[in-house]
Amino acid sequence: MTADSRPVRTRYAPSPTGDPHVGNIRSALFSWAYARANGGTFLLRIEDTDRNRLVETSLEAIMESLRWLGIDWDEGPEIGGPAAPHFQSQRLPLHQKAAAPLIGKRPAHPRPPRPERLDQMRAAQAAAKQPPGYDGTCRRLPREEADARAGREPFVVRFAMNKEGQTVLTDMVRGQVVFENKLQDDFVMLKSDGYPTYHLGVVVDDTEMEITHAIRGDEWISSAPKHIQLYEALGWEPPVWAHLPLILGPDHKKLSKRCGDTALHDFRANGCLPEAMINFLAFLGWSLDDHTSILSIDELKQHFDLARVVANPAVFDIDRLNFLNGHYIREMEDARWCQTITDWCERDLPVSVKRPIVPAVVESVAPLLKERTAKLADIAPMVEFLFSYDAPEFPVEMLVERVGDAATAVRVLDVALTSLDTVAEADWAVANIEAAIRDMEGPLEMKLRKFVPVLYVAEMGRPQGIPLFDSIVLLGRERALQRIRTARLRLG
């Protein structure tokens, strides 16, 4: 039974060496979505065989990122499953057992050529403009001598690649890719510490876990011949391959830890919504049709198809992410939006602001905030002025900037004070405030739009934000008037 006729099983197999970035997670998303779209199973496997690069917090970061996005795994850490364990480091017997028969008919290389020797060899190859690769010295060693040396020295086990002919990869994204076997390298499959390298690890574990579709980043395509030949040597059925296009940073280079803050948790910390991230990632290398650009996670689960994955790398476009985030904020239902505002206020507002955040205030700003928020981290600065008696601090020049000179600003504040003072406490509502402020046009001989920035600054400490009339109502008569007096005082 070939891989494409069995029930679909896909996996995401990160190595726990740091926080996952959007590139890794996009691979997870596509694997997951493909399984979901085909009624298959999605598993999470942790490839922790590089004991030197392990990062303690990484496993939790990976799982937390997936959970946040709603990418649920059917088998894996914390869930278990028939193919457990899901940590590669706990599967060593499986890897060694698989490698054993290979050592019989294909020579083990008993001693690691000393690192210096390998370095020299590579330097010489580069200088001679020859293809790089292990020179196979130990491959020619007689079996007895190899075994003897293995008994007393540390050693690695390399896989003896077939050097004749070609290895052909059939890939769902790229079609057929042909590799010349004579250029292939005898790669290490078991390291001297007994752990498998990635190459042995994936092949053994994907097989054991009955993975039908190996979906991974394009950086792996050069290694595909190694894996294909391993499957052949082991007599195992390979999965269907799909190499996803890389995601490039703004510098058009492959995303990495050092290239921008593309760690998923940074986006979350800045107030990105999971549905925006999913929607964004889904269209990096894939499309539904010729016109859809907004897609829910449920629609993705239903319609995702590897056949529509494109082959060319995609540049990460932060503008689009922000747009999508704003879109999903505007679509959010009110209760959740209020809760979101509360959460982010609790998190971001100065410690001087009393907790818990007053629900009534949140409810009244919520609609005003909705269409003005692109990232959730924008929320607190916009509403901070509502939570203190005095306006947040601001430079005095800000009062003057939009009207030209201090004298004009003073006049605006004076007239505002008089005008607003005529509105009684009981009448303190948007319509009356608006009327009072519009009435200022006469005495000031200025258009509303011209003088209004002064009042924004006086009330909110910033020249723009949620609407003025509403803000003044929310502040209440006393605070609103007091802030105008304070601003007036600051202008001398």
Place this chain on the structure above:
RNA sequence: GGCGCAUUCGUCUAGUGGCCUAGGACACCGCCCUCUCAAGGCGGAGAUCAGGGGUUCGAAUCCCCUAUGCGCUACCA
């Protein structure tokens, strides 16, 4: 250096030989709306389909060459 992959508006993409004088979205610009900022509505600009050769009545779509970009080239994944 070797090998591999890729190349359609600034960006993500639609496109699988005639529906393409190339469609959508973000970004950009303008107008409308408007108490600021947004959001929203309407409109605009933006791609000789990397370049050059073929094949064909006809090519963004098929073939070849070139260029450029990226990836890999570890006892890392």
